Amino acid sequence: MKKLFLSLAMISAVALTSCGGNTETVNATEAQESATASEGAVTYIADSTSTVNWKGGKTFDDINKPEEGHWGIVKLKEGTATVNNGVLESGKFVADFTTFESKDLDSDPETKAKLDGHLKAADFLDVEKYPTASFEITGVKAIEGGDYNSEISGNFEFRGTPKNVTFKANVTVEGNVVTVKSEEFGINRKDFGITFAGGGGSIIKDEVLLQVDLTAKAQ
Template identity: 35%
Template sequence: MKKIIVSLVLVASVLTGCKSEKKEKLAVKEVVEFEATTLEKYNVDTEASVLNWKGTKPLGAHDGVVSLKSGSLIIEEDELIDGEFVIDMNSIVNVDMKGSAGAGKIEAHLKSADFFDVATYPTSKFVITDVEESEDGKLDVTGNLTIKDVTKSITIPATISTEGGVTTFESKTFNVNRTDYNVKYKSKSFFDNLKDKFIDDIMEISFVVKTKA
């Protein structure tokens, strides 16, 4: 298949909860080497594009969004050729408590060094290295995901469609283990005696990226 590059800034979650043991961890592998191609820069509509997040812990869940900073999406003959998405980690928003003081606290904590340390790492990145069509006609997209100072190769489910001159790249919800990326705050994998005060290692992510018309 034709190679794709998609960069995303990937985001956050004060992880709230349900039983982490029941969530399927997304397999991570070593970084995949790939040959980048020239991109048409900044054709993504950042106002219409969003990355969604959800995190869990024993007593509940929080969810929210993160805005795109910039991006490109290249389509030829109805096939995705290249792409580059950048998400602004400083734009983390908590949706389920939006407008409350609690939402502000969650957002500030996610941006702090306990979680994504956005002062040091203002963006995250997902560079797609390969795409395969699955049996149901959807895409299995493999790429190098960078969060903070760690890069791992993962594969996520996605679809791509074009209507009215606008191309939409949309993923199903996929799981990422935050501890793979040095986000270890209140993780049972690293700290003992947390009782019910732990935060789930798994964060749920999905995204919708649209081009300008």
């Protein structure tokens, strides 16, 4: 079994978030030059089952009222990664935000449809104007020890705003299949133009938690 330094942080965002565990919000900086593949690199094509998982939540003015949150998925529309001698060199991935859904409400279709429609609207994801988001790798660094084997930096373009972000992930290659699972990491929704604050006594948190599950196959 080979180890490969590959990952995807694409995104997504929903203007709600739940902050848990030791998750930290990553810094979003100016976009950088994309990485390129060397001669002889192998191209991997992302599988349609790949997803970006999200968590979102809100607090309330009434401190006696517990926080509320939701979680769900966004499906990957397309993506490629190039690998040379087991090392990721470049890649770009596109998430389809028309597939955005809150999986925690599967047992309540009416409430789910209402929430998903609300979050896809202009105040939040604005899916009609921005149906996709992309992540293009700008750099890869190996990690020794700890829970993850790679640190990936890339330009995350979401709601028309490109920002460079860095996160950790574990990647494994078996035969012609690459599987990737990132850490759960946070982004600040305001970095990408989502400024809706809430209402009716609720306060939308700024942090959105993301976690990537990716499968890619050699072309």
